[in-house]
Amino acid sequence: MFALLGKRWNGQVIDLLLQGPARFGQLVAALPGLSNRVLTERLTELQEAGLVARGDGQTYLLTERGEGLRPAMDALATWCVPGSPGAGADGEDQCGDNPCGNGAWEAFAQAGERVRSALEQGVQDAAGMPPSYLELLVQLRLAGGRMRMSELATATRSKPSRITHAVRRLEQAGWVVRDGDPSDGRGSAAAITERGTRAAEDALPAYLRVVHGMLQALTPGEQEQLRVLCEKISAGFAES
The missing domain is CATH 1.10.10.10 (Winged helix-like DNA-binding domain superfamily/Winged helix DNA-binding domain)
Structure with a gap:
């Protein structure tokens, strides 16, 4: 989300x-x-x-x-109010000339776009896959190498149709194989291959470099503020 x-x-x-x-x-x-x-x-x-x-x-x-996003929106707006944790050292609003809420969202959107762009470029250059495919491979590895499609959708917070499409592409690349789930004849499971494991190992360092680089730009206090705000945003969806 x-x-x-x-x-x-x-x-x-x-x-x-x-x-x-x-x-x-x-x-x-x-x-x-x-x-x-x-x-x-x-x-x-x-x-x-x-x-x-x-x-x-x-x-x-x-x-x-x-x-249900209103509480999260209010939290982002408050973060920009002079004297709040989101204000500058001189106590002034750092959101610019836009209304405070819009400024917060604009900053949020720009940051998200830059992080996503850096992840896409890094992972694509390292292993020839988008970050979303790396996430699927990592989930499979964490689960012991094999997961039912429904479990994979839940673990990655994705729609089943998107998982089906992504796994089909991963299978075409030779990174996973699909088979019938012995515990449920109606479903199917995905298993990571040796080639998929190597691809994930190639891509993961590039992914982590972007994540670590982003976090290093923030002080421990700012990282905590970011965590709290993101949890409020997530809670807005969970409660609705």
Whole structure:
């Protein structure tokens, strides 16, 4: 879910819809630089995640689950208030000229985009796979090398259809094999191959370098603030 919220424009769209339903054209007007095509893509992603629903005509509104993000949004906004942990050394708001909430979301989205871009480039260069495939291989290794597809979907917080597609691609690359699950004839399981193990070992150092580099840029206190804010965001989804 962090990746979804960190993706450029998604946070700003949610922020606007927290203020009330809005038509497609109103969202475009409120977000300079956002094209109709990209907004359509973002709204589709948010609808698939169960955060946004489409009302009458071109009106979009938050679902009950989307409304559950309000506490997290408030926490990010508070973080930017002068005198709060998110303020600068001089006590001034560090979110810029945007309204505080929008500034927080913009910073969150930019940081998420840069981390994701660095992970994608590092893992792709090291092993020729996206980070999401590495996560699947790591989960398989942690589970002893084999997992049912439903278990893999739960472990990675992914939709079963996405897991099926990803595992099919991993199988084509020779990194996993699929077979019927002996404990459930209706299901199937994925098992990591020796080639998949080597690919994961090649990619993991690049992944960890990005993660460690990001954390090293933060003081221990800032890392704790980041942890608390991310947990609040996650809790907003869990409670809705």
